[in-house]
Amino acid sequence: MPNINTGGVRAFSAPGKALLAGGYLVLEPKYGSYVVALSSRMHAVVRRVEAPKASPSSFVVNVRSSQFNGDEWEYELEASTNYQPIQQGLSKNPFIEKVLLTVFNYFQPDLTEQENISIEIYSDPGYHSQAETKVKSNGVKSFLFHSKSIVDVPKTGLGSSAGLVTVLVTAFISCFKPDLDVSSYDGMRLIHNLAQVAHCQAQGKIGSGFDVAAAVYGSITYNRFEPSLIEQLPDTSSSEYHSSLVSLIDKTDWKIKASRVSLPPRLRLIMGDVNNGSETTKLVAKVSEWYKAHYPVSLEIYNTIDNANTRFVDSLRELTVLCDKDTPAYEALIETINDKGREVHPLLQKIITSVNVIRENFRTITKQSGADIEPEVQTALLDAATDLPGVLTGIVPGAGGYDAICLITTDSCNIANETNHDPAFSTVNWLDLSQQDLGIIEEKPNNYENLS
Numbered sequence: 049m050p051n052i053n054t055g056g057v058r059a060f061s062a063p064g065k066a067l068l069a070g071g072y073l074v075l076e077p078k079y080g081s082y083v084v085a086l087s088s089r090m091h092a093v094v095r096r097v098e099a100p101k102a103s104p105s106s107f108v109v110n111v112r113s114s115q116f117n118g119d120e121w122e123y124e125l126e127a128s129t130n131y132q133p134i135q136q137g138l139s140k141n142p143f144i145e146k147v148l149l150t151v152f153n154y155f156q157p158d159l160t161e162q163e164n165i166s167i168e169i170y171s172d173p174g175y176h177s178q179a180e181t182k183v184k185s186n187g188v189k190s191f192l193f194h195s196k197s198i199v200d201v202p203k204t205g206l207g208s209s210a211g212l213v214t215v216l217v218t219a220f221i222s223c224f225k226p227d228l229d230v231s232s233y234d235g236m237r238l239i240h241n242l243a244q245v246a247h248c249q250a251q252g253k254i255g256s257g258f259d260v261a262a263a264v265y266g267s268i269t270y271n272r273f274e275p276s277l278i279e280q281l282p283d284t285s286s287s288e289y290h291s292s293l294v295s296l297i298d299k300t301d302w303k304i305k306a307s308r309v310s311l312p313p314r315l316r317l318i319m320g321d322v323n324n325g326s327e328t329t330k331l332v333a334k335v336s337e338w339y340k341a342h343y344p345v346s347l348e349i350y351n352t353i354d355n356a357n358t359r360f361v362d363s364l365r366e367l368t369v370l371c372d373k374d375t376p377a378y379e380a381l382i383e384t385i386n387d388k389g390r391e392v393h394p395l396l397q398k399i400i401t402s403v404n405v406i407r408e409n410f411r412t413i414t415k416q417s418g419a420d421i422e423p424e425v426q427t428a429l430l431d432a433a434t435d436l437p438g439v440l441t442g443i444v445p446g447a448g449g450y451d452a453i454c455l456i457t458t459d460s461c462n463i464a465n466e467t468n469h470d471p472a473f474s475t476v477n478w479l480d481l482s483q484q485d486l487g488i489i490e491e492k493p494n495n496y497e498n499l500s
């Protein structure tokens with residue numbers, strides 16, 4: 049979509065994610081994964097501010113997240129210090145800082161000629177706990193306003209930082225490259241590469257990047273880049289930083305694979321929030337220890353999971369093909385999910401068995417590694433959920449743990465009604481979310497005005 053620039057103001061949004069297949073394996077470039085982009089989005093509205101400058105060379109970026117008790121971050125930047133953001137005031141936000149550092153070093157703008165930049169962030173309800181919130185709406189968009197700062201509000205694990213980094217990177221690119229088209233291949237590639245660098249720098253580690261990839265490209269099958277691409281960047285204060293960064297962003301083949309996917313028609317993704325406090329880093333460390341200690345059996349287990357992941361993704365694709373070719377047969381197949389007594393179609397059986405193989409092997413890793421990927425409470429929840437009419441299959445998303453469960457259901461399944469009076473589900477909070485195809489999109493800035 050072309051630029052929807054209203055009086056110099058532009059707005060963008062990027063989705064949250066759930067990793068349905070490929071947890072842990074996706075850390076290695078050779079293994080594919082299946083990432084679903086979610087309808088919970090992070091938004092940024094960016095404008096130039098004509099406020100008088102303290103001096104011709106002073107340049108200020110102000111980022112507000114009013115939803116979180118009026119959170120606000122301000123930075124001064126200078127070209128002479130490689131655009132190291134100087135935090136004004138007490139609030140720290142490493143994600144905003146590293147986005148500034150990365151995007152400004154990439155563009156090397158002449159700040160004496162630039163007006164200050166101001167950004168307002170909005171986040172959809174799915175990312176955070178909804179306790180103690182007030183809704184503000186303008187009839188087009190609604191957001192929850194919290195009584196606490198961002199750092200004190202519990203997360204649900206949909207990837208708020210990847211969404212934040214992606215929309216912020218996009219917002220700043222739009223300032224220095226006004227012809228940015230976020231639906232173009234080149235636009236997405238630039239956003240993706242800059243966002244991966246900034247996100248890794250802010251996290252102080254190089255994860256697989258599937259969350260940033262989904263925020264940019266939407267629902268995808270994804271293979272990661274080699275971590276060495278980012279590791280080999282020189283220190284950000286070095287005189288070579290700009291040229292190395294430009295070469296990495298524009299002239300290097302990252303060899304990622306990101307192909308758009310979509311859940312088959314009439315199937316939905318349901319996320320159930322169970323608990324907070326996932327410790328992905330600790331889980332990853334334990335699994336990596338286990339992998340080394342149990343090699344080569346661990347490799348066999350990974351390959352078995354990978355085969356099952358591929359079968360899972362293939363059968364979802366085959367379902368979409370069947371729907372296109374023979375809609376009545378497809379409708380009948382969907383009804384067999386709603387009516388658990390009926391015979392299961394081989395394609396559905398393929399999905400169910402592949403997910404069972406994935407779960408079984410992650411339970412083996414759970415036992416041997418001490419990393420609670422699918423702990424017993426989650427097994428009980430998933431087994432109970434997959435017995436319900438309308439539920440095709442279910443899995444612990446991402447790194448697993450006690451955080452959440454993910455179900456694939458038919459569009460007529462009302463999971464909240466099904467589980468309402470069942471004590472087995474008393475710990476589950478069903479999130480109001482759906483799968484989305486698109487990643488980063490441009491929004492109309494006036495859709496964010498007059499929230500009350």
Ligand SMILES: Nc1ncnc2c1ncn2[C@@H]1O[C@H](COP(=O)(O)OP(=O)(O)O)[C@@H](O)[C@H]1O
Pocket residue numbers: 113141142143169170171198199203204205206207208209210212
């Ligand atoms: N709406 C927001 N406004 C400002 N910063 C945010 C927002 N959402 C997330 N962040 C930043 O991202 C951090 C959370 O990132 P992280 O711990 O990686 O969680 P997640 O798994 O949700 O990405 C917050 O502490 C904050 O710095």
Ligand SMILES: C[C@@](O)(CCOP(=O)(O)OP(=O)(O)O)CC(=O)O
Pocket residue numbers: 066067070071072073074075205206207255256257258259326328332445446447448
């Ligand atoms: C283990 C992983 O493969 C997947 C983790 O997925 P989550 O969705 O659990 O991630 P966080 O939002 O970072 O906690 C690690 C990775 O791919 O980086």
